[in-house]
Amino acid sequence: xxxxxxxxxxxxxxxxxxxxxxxxxxxxxxxxxxxxxxxxxxxxxxxxxxxxxxxxxxxxxxxxxxxxxxxxxxxxxxxxxxxxxxxxxxxxxxxxxxxxxxxxxxxxxxxxxxxxxxxxxxxxxxxxxxxxxxxxxxxxxxxxxxxxxxxxxxxxxxxxxxxxxxxxxxxxxxxxxxxxxxxxxxxxxxxxxxxxxxxxxxxxxxxxxxxxxxxxxxxxxxxxxxxxxxxxxxxxxxxxxxxxxxxxxxxxxxxxxxxxxxxxxxxxxxxxxxxxxxxxxxxxxxxxxxxxxxxxxxxxxxxxxxxxxxxxxxxxx
Amino acid sequence: xxxxxxxxxxxxxxxxxxxxxxxxxxxxxxxxxxxxxxxxxxxxxxxxxxxxxxxxxxxxxxxxxxxxxxxxxxxxxxxxxxxxxxxxxxxxxxxxxxxxxxxxxxxxxxxxxxxxxxxxxxxxxxxxxxxxxxxxxxxxxxxxxxxxxxxxxxxxxxxxxxxxxxxxxxxxxxxxxxxxxxxxxxxxxxxxxxxxxxxxxxxxxxxxxxxxxxxxxxxxxxxxxxxxxxxxxxxxxxxxxxxxxxxxxxxxxxxxxxxxxxxxxxxxxxxxx
Numbered sequence: 001x002x003x004x005x006x007x008x009x010x011x012x013x014x015x016x017x018x019x020x021x022x023x024x025x026x027x028x029x030x031x032x033x034x035x036x037x038x039x040x041x042x043x044x045x046x047x048x049x050x051x052x053x054x055x056x057x058x059x060x061x062x063x064x065x066x067x068x069x070x071x072x073x074x075x076x077x078x079x080x081x082x083x084x085x086x087x088x089x090x091x092x093x094x095x096x097x098x099x100x101x102x103x104x105x106x107x108x109x110x111x112x113x114x115x116x117x118x119x120x121x122x123x124x125x126x127x128x129x130x131x132x133x134x135x136x137x138x139x140x141x142x143x144x145x146x147x148x149x150x151x152x153x154x155x156x157x158x159x160x161x162x163x164x165x166x167x168x169x170x171x172x173x174x175x176x177x178x179x180x181x182x183x184x185x186x187x188x189x190x191x192x193x194x195x196x197x198x199x200x201x202x203x204x205x206x207x208x209x210x211x212x213x214x215x216x217x218x219x220x221x222x223x224x225x226x227x228x229x230x231x232x233x234x235x236x237x238x239x240x241x242x243x244x245x246x247x248x249x250x251x252x253x254x255x256x257x258x259x260x261x262x263x264x265x266x267x268x269x270x271x272x273x274x275x276x277x278x279x280x281x282x283x284x285x286x287x288x289x290x291x292x293x294x295x296x297x298x299x300x301x302x303x304x305x306x307x308x309x310x311x312x313x314x315x316x317x
Numbered sequence: 318x319x320x321x322x323x324x325x326x327x328x329x330x331x332x333x334x335x336x337x338x339x340x341x342x343x344x345x346x347x348x349x350x351x352x353x354x355x356x357x358x359x360x361x362x363x364x365x366x367x368x369x370x371x372x373x374x375x376x377x378x379x380x381x382x383x384x385x386x387x388x389x390x391x392x393x394x395x396x397x398x399x400x401x402x403x404x405x406x407x408x409x410x411x412x413x414x415x416x417x418x419x420x421x422x423x424x425x426x427x428x429x430x431x432x433x434x435x436x437x438x439x440x441x442x443x444x445x446x447x448x449x450x451x452x453x454x455x456x457x458x459x460x461x462x463x464x465x466x467x468x469x470x471x472x473x474x475x476x477x478x479x480x481x482x483x484x485x486x487x488x489x490x491x492x493x494x495x496x497x498x499x500x501x502x503x504x505x506x507x508x509x510x511x512x513x514x515x516x517x518x519x520x521x522x523x524x525x526x527x528x529x530x531x532x533x534x535x536x537x538x539x540x541x542x543x544x545x546x547x548x549x550x551x552x553x554x555x556x557x558x559x560x561x562x563x564x565x566x567x568x569x570x571x572x573x574x575x576x577x578x579x580x581x582x583x584x585x586x587x588x589x590x
Contacts, residue, residue: 047584050424051424052420052423052424052583052584053584071426071428072426074424074425074426075426077424079421079424081417081420081421081424083417083420084417084418084420084421085416085417085418086417086418087347087416087418089347089351089352090347094346098339098343099421099425101334101339102336102339102340102422102425102426102427103425103426104334104426105334106334146421
């Protein structure tokens with residue numbers, strides 16, 4: 001049974017349609033990336049699935065519970081909202097105990113849960129500190145701990161790494177992966193950081209202007225996007241000028257640019273030839289260099305990344 | 318740093334924990350241990366001290382009898398205590414909304430009505446604290462004329478009814494207000510508007526329209542009831558018609574506040590969406 005299943009959801013604010021025919025399905029233990037530019041409808045989708053907003057149309061289930069039973073759904077989910085605030089004058093353990101109590105824990109059980117979760121997210125030593133003294137990264141980890149006080153079946157994380165330094169991002173993402181793999185919870189991860197999604201999510205959904213424009217594994221989404229492929233080459237610096245000239249003359253190449261200040265780096269855009277795959281066109285371009293004994297040191301196909309698919313899909317729509 | 322562990326079996330209480338008691342306990346901690354309640358009580362005690370000093374100490378300034386002094390101090394305590402409780406209630410939802418802490422509370426399985434009850438009672442605690450602060454002043458001013466007991470009982474009953482009414486109104490405003498500033502300023506304006514009839518000349522008050530205004534406005538009716546008990550020495554039941562408005566206002570406003578909070582407590586303020 002899917003941990004989350006939604007179909008045909010529509011939400012309108014005044015004349016603005018925030019979501020239209022929104023659908024998704026997430027399995028237990030899976031991390032689903034929800035992507036989209038600002039205003040795409042990600043937060044609206046999360047708020048509907050977490051029962052904060054009511055859909056105008058459509059239905060969904062969370063942990064097998066129909067959307068009409070909001071309180072029962074809330075018992076099964078953990079949510080870290082993008083704009084979550086924290087009570088500055090509460091202590092970390094007090095904050096977690098309070099939320100555990102709201103989910104029905106007894107005093108003793110709430111204390112035990114708060115202690116364990118603070119240990120898990122590396123804040124146990126600061127458990128008696130006021131939240132007002134916490135850095136953004138510490139607050140996010142505390143927020144992540146809060147999402148787990150009820151041992152949720154589904155965890156919704158809206159931009160959990162926003163504003164964090166790289167070390168903080170890594171810490172939070174490690175926890176996100178652990179929530180899925182060790183707890184078996186389904187995780188919906190909304191993020192603007194495409195590399196983060198690419199590395200941590202088993203599947204992705206791309207939203208644009210309220211519509212799902214792509215869904216599937218990262219590879220499937222990239223393939224569907226048919227993103228225009230550019231290739232970054234690194235050749236021996238003394239051969240860069242000759243390589244650029246050869247590529248410019250090749251019918252497999254649309255254009256070539258030499259990267260300023262980085263000797264030997266070339267960026268080329270493959271030509272579009274009907275009936276031929278990008279792979280075949282790329283092979284033709286590379287063969288031109290190899291036939292001329294140009295020393296090819298590295299090659300990176302840029303169009304194969306999620307970011308390219310994301311841009312192709314959200315700009316084209 | 319440890320990786321988030323798989324959950325151990327932690328027992329969610331078999332005995333059902335009432336959400337409103339959890340919310341109330343946390344709100345009381347935030348209000349009193351967080352210091353805000355103590356600061357407000359301190360401000361209240363200064364205000365009551367000044368009023369008590371003015372009505373009791375300076376014979377050149379003071380034309381009041383001792384009964385009138387005790388009554389006036391009690392009325393001021395009820396008004397100021399009610400105002401502070403009103404402001405705390407008016408901040409309770411819109412303030413949390415602006416501080417970004419409302420969403421996490423709405424995401425818990427506690428029904429919104431219970432959240433409202435917890436917040437409402439926490440705001441009411443400020444009135445109770447103000448009343449305790451006012452007791453020595455009333456005792457000091459009323460002990461020689463033997464009205465302390467009557468004044469304190471009447472003050473507690475009327476003050477609690479009015480405080481219930483005011484915190485409920487504050488909560489409703491807070492639920493609907495699109496910003497905390499609007500919630501607080503409308504609450505303050507409303508209290509001043511309700512107090513305006515206390516400034517009516519006695520001739521106007523005694524006319525039928527004036528009497529109607531005084532008797533139907535819970536604040537003026539309650540304050541007049543205290544005056545009749547403390548100053549005029551009337552019995553508890555002699556002017557019971559003056560308690561109708563405060564009792565009705567308290568009951569109706571509490572029910573409305575709980576209904577409104579259950580139905581309309583949302584992430585966004587305003588009346589739509």
